[in-house]
Amino acid sequence: MSGSEQDPGNGRPRLEAHLVVERPRFRLDVELAADAGQVIALLGPNGAGKTTALRALAGLTPLSGGHITLDGRALNSVPVERRPIGVVFQDYLLFPHLSALDNVAFGPRCQGASKHEARRTAGAWLERVGLAEHAAARPRQLSGGQAQRVALARALAVEPRLLLLDEPLAALDAHTRLEIRSRLRRHLGDFDGATILVTHDPLDAMVLADHLVVIENGAVVQQGPPAEVARRPRTDYVARLVGLNLYRGAADEQQVTVGDVIFSVTERIHGPVFIAFPPSAVALFRTRPDGTPRNLWQAAIEGIERHGDNVRVHLEGPIAAAADITPAAVADLDLTAGQQVWAAVKATETHAYPA
């Protein structure tokens, strides 16, 4: 699945797109490139423009500017139904009156295959997604996970060069999601075209994608391999997504100043930086702890909520921060909203990198 290593496209990206869509109160201006076999996840908050980007790629939303090139061929002038693109919509949009088999056969039929041939192709795809025995079922007789697999088979049966997935797991319950996520990962691994996946879920993005593109307000704010994005977030949205506290500061050697708070860090770094650390690295105290004034600040508790097996404490003060502590520590410290505490973080648990 890691595209750039496989690259049967002779070094030429399969997909190169500059998507500009202008609306009265919104402008999308995003560049995307995907190699053969690569899976790109588009992540972003509500209204960022992810679906607009996907629909523009599919030809369902007209471009105000830019271009889409697939395997070196400009798509702008290719009629939508002739574009070598497979789409799985969030709610799958299966034809309710057709069997699973005929839903999958629909694409090959539109491409000119005979009824027999199209059904044979569809049968093979249903087999691949493990649904051969449900070929005759209508969509309403299928579970959510099964419907998702039919939608994927339908998208792949036209042998697309570009696969577009819009929140493909969002409609599934947590248990089904786990199973379908790993199935989807296998199918994407076998697919040699480019895949663009829109998702809200950082886990889907981390598990399924080789490359993340984060969109906010219609523009790309950060992109890179999932591990890199998770380790070095560059916006508050990405930091929240990957569960890190994130600040902009000024670095001078192994010291980073963020407003009134001074952090010692392990990196030797100068100039504008980001500094990030996980909520689990923040310790809370009722009274000022002894020792260095660095990596220490006084905060007020804004809120306390359950977070998995731990408790997440939201802090306000010179910097806003989240701290994850055990329920026992909440009881020991007798923490309540509005209360003043001291917060500390170890230098070894921070990560500073150029802004």
Ligand SMILES: Nc1ncnc2c1ncn2[C@@H]1O[C@H](COP(=O)(O)OP(=O)(O)OP(=O)(O)O)[C@@H](O)[C@H]1O
């Ligand atoms: N058909 C439309 N006509 C006019 N404006 C639209 C249309 N569809 C979306 N928008 C607006 O365009 C912007 C981008 O929306 P879009 O649906 O692409 O975002 P998104 O990132 O997919 O969000 P979500 O995660 O909520 O689906 C938003 O401001 C939205 O209100």
